[in-house]
Amino acid sequence: MATPKPRVKLPKKAKAGETIVIKxxxxxxxxxxxxxxxEGKVIPREIINKFTCEFNGKPVFACDMEPAISxxxxxxxxxxxxxxxxxxxxxxxxxxxxxxxxxxxxxx
Amino acid sequence: xxxxxxxxxxxxxxxDEKLIIDGKEMVTRAPAPEGHPFDExxxxxxxRETETRALEADSFANPGTLYVERGExxxxxxxxxxxxxxxxxxxxxxxxxxxxxxHYPKWDADAKRPINVELQINKCRTENMGAEAYKFDSDDQxxxxxxxxxxxxxxxxxIDLKQGDMQSWWDKGKTEYYTRMGQLNLACAxxxxxxxxKHIRADHLSQGQANGFPTYRLKQADMVSLHxxxxxxxxxxxxxxxxxxxDELMALEVYVTWRGTGLSVETPSVRQ
Numbered sequence: 279m280a281t282p283k284p285r286v287k288l289p290k291k292a293k294a295g296e297t298i299v300i301k302x303x304x305x306x307x308x309x310x311x312x313x314x315x316x317e318g319k320v321i322p323r324e325i326i327n328k329f330t331c332e333f334n335g336k337p338v339f340a341c342d343m344e345p346a347i348s349x350x351x352x353x354x355x356x357x358x359x360x361x362x363x364x365x366x367x368x369x370x371x372x373x374x375x376x377x378x379x380x381x382x383x384x385x386x
Numbered sequence: 387x388x389x390x391x392x393x394x395x396x397x398x399x400x401x402d403e404k405l406i407i408d409g410k411e412m413v414t415r416a417p418a419p420e421g422h423p424f425d426e427x428x429x430x431x432x433x434r435e436t437e438t439r440a441l442e443a444d445s446f447a448n449p450g451t452l453y454v455e456r457g458e459x460x461x462x463x464x465x466x467x468x469x470x471x472x473x474x475x476x477x478x479x480x481x482x483x484x485x486x487x488x489h490y491p492k493w494d495a496d497a498k499r500p501i502n503v504e505l506q507i508n509k510c511r512t513e514n515m516g517a518e519a520y521k522f523d524s525d526d527q528x529x530x531x532x533x534x535x536x537x538x539x540x541x542x543x544x545i546d547l548k549q550g551d552m553q554s555w556w557d558k559g560k561t562e563y564y565t566r567m568g569q570l571n572l573a574c575a576x577x578x579x580x581x582x583x584k585h586i587r588a589d590h591l592s593q594g595q596a597n598g599f600p601t602y603r604l605k606q607a608d609m610v611s612l613h614x615x616x617x618x619x620x621x622x623x624x625x626x627x628x629x630x631x632x633d634e635l636m637a638l639e640v641y642v643t644w645r646g647t648g649l650s651v652e653t654p655s656v657r658q
Contacts (some may be wrong), residue, residue, distance in 0.1 A: 283455065287446045305452040308607075349607035350449040 282306045282326075284379040286367055291384045292359050300331065300339075303352045304369050304377065310345040326351060326377075328370040334363040359385050399583060400432035400592075401439070405652075408445050410540045416648025423579055424593070429649050433583075433592040434658060438604065442656040450532065450602035450654020453609050457533020460526055466517030472530075475514065479537055487535035488543050488651045491640050493550030500555050500636050503531050504611065522630040528609040532600045535653035542648050543597050545640065552640060559641025562634060568623030574642075589658070594619075595646040596639065598655025605658060612639060 287301040304326065311323025323345060330340040339355050357365075362385045369377040405412040414429035431439055441447055461472045461479055476482045487503055494501035494509075501509070507530055508519035520527035547553050563574045577586060578594035585591065599612040610618075613630040616638055620627050628634040 283452065285446070285452075301446050303447065303449070303452070305449075305456075348604075350452060352447055352449070354447070 282369070282371070282375075282377055284367060284369060284377050286365070286379050286381050288365065288381055288383060290382075291386070294360050294385050295358065296385075297356050297358050298383070299354065300357055300365070301352070301354045302329075302331075302367055302379075303350060305350050306369075306371075308345070308347055308349045308351065312345065324372045326369045326371050328368075329353060330368045331355075331357075332366045332368075333357065333359070334361070338365070359383060361385050400428055403432070403439070405429070405431050405439070405443060407443060407539065407652075412540055412650040412652060413542055413648060414650070416542065419644070419647045422645065422647075423575075424582075427595065427646055427649055428593050429646075429652065430592040430595050430598060430657060431652065431655065433590045434656075438656055438658055442652070448602065448654060448656055449607075450600075450609065450656060453529045453532045453600075453602075453654060454536045456525075456529040457531075457536070460530045461533060466511065466515035468514065468516040470515050472510070479533065483534050483537040485538050485541045487538040487653070488541040489545060491545060491552075491636065491643060493546075493552050495550060498550070499633070500552060500640050502612075502631075502636070502639055503534055504613075505631060507531065507534070523611055523614055528600055528611055531611065532609055532654050535600065535651060538651040539653065540650045542650055543643060543646050544648070545643055547640075547644070555637045555640045556644060558633075559637035559639070562638050563641055567620065568625030570623045572623040574619070574638075593645070594642065595649060596643045597646045597649040598652035598657065600653060601655045601657050603657050609654065616642075 282305050284302065284304045289298050292298050306326050307324070308326065309321055309324045311320065313321045315321055325343060325345055325347070327343050329343065331338045338357050343351065362383060365381045365383065367379045371377070405414050412429070414432055416427050418424050418427050431442060445451055464471045490506070491500040491502045504527055507527065511517040512519050547556055566573045566576070574594060577591050581591050582593050583591060596612055599615065600609045603610045613635050616635055617627045617630065
């Protein structure tokens with residue numbers, strides 16, 4: 279696949295104190311570093327090694343990823359929202375690239 | 387007796403559940419067309435594990451959707467010497483390609499043989515865009531095929547055997563389907579007809595339907611085209627594999643697609 283493309287899904291509106299479901303998906307090969315090419319050379323590891331989610335600058339969810347995680351990693355988690363604001367999602371690639379996405383939510 | 391306890395493990399029924407994708411109900415059980423060995427044709431979705439079924443039902447979580455999006459980019463990207471993209475002639479795929487994929491393979495009067503979506507794309511690229519034909523199973527071929535088939539999501543499969551010589555290709559495909567091959571001496575029908583619903587080691591044998599292709603296979607963590615899958619099955623019988631888009635596989639595609647008549651196109655489906 280070409281450049282990794284993140285996707286996120288969460289409700290546009292919620293009630294104060296409501297627990298919402300957040301889903302994220304990013305296209306990525308997650309090359310484990312354990313495979314060999316046709317000539318028998320090891321294909322270097324290249325995975326997304328870190329994923330974080332922040333809400334109005336405060337951490338909501340974060341995790342490190344390891345080579346055993348399959349391609350196109352998908353995360354689903356909950357968050358309690360008490361005010362309107364913006365979720366920021368960040369994926370960190372082994373090659374140094376950082377992919378981000380944002381989604382706003384209206385709480386009222 | 388111990389043996390009695392194991393008897394039930396060898397065979398289990400497909401689930402009795404509804405597949406709803408983005409609010410649209412898929413046809414996963416359909417009355418078989420005349421001349422079909424089964425009374426009812428069943429989607430492979432019914433044979434998969436709970437988690438795999440859930441992944442297909444959620445179009446956001448389904449990794450196949452990433453390939454649909456990539457396919458849309460290709461659709462709108464100019465390629466070749468004529469300076470055209472797919473969209474230059476076909477405009478909005480959600481209108482012009484709606485239901486189209488459900489009726490392939492079709493008869494190609496120029497080539498005098500059946501043509502599938504992959505070959506139709508290549509024909510368009512070489513004849514109308516001045517672009518190179520995609521190599522079999524290139525990423526772009528899989529993504530664009532997935533995107534075009536996705537425009538028929540939910541539409542029942544129906545191919546027209548009255549076009550050209552389609553009927554004789556169907557006959558040829560049927561003969562292949564029932565011909566045993568390879569060191570294991572298996573025909574398609576050995577697993578997908580005679581042993582449908584049983585387990586072959588860890589795999590729950592389905593009817594081997596083509597309605598979900600290209601399909602996202604968890605094993606490969608990638609889209610898998612129909613001809614890739616047919617070749618994989620033939621390899622597993624330890625027979626020599628025919629080339630993709632060869633006469634053998636095109637005939638088989640015509641016949642196997644017909645065997646799934648009435649099932650919804652599920653592209654991008656998710657399989658084990």
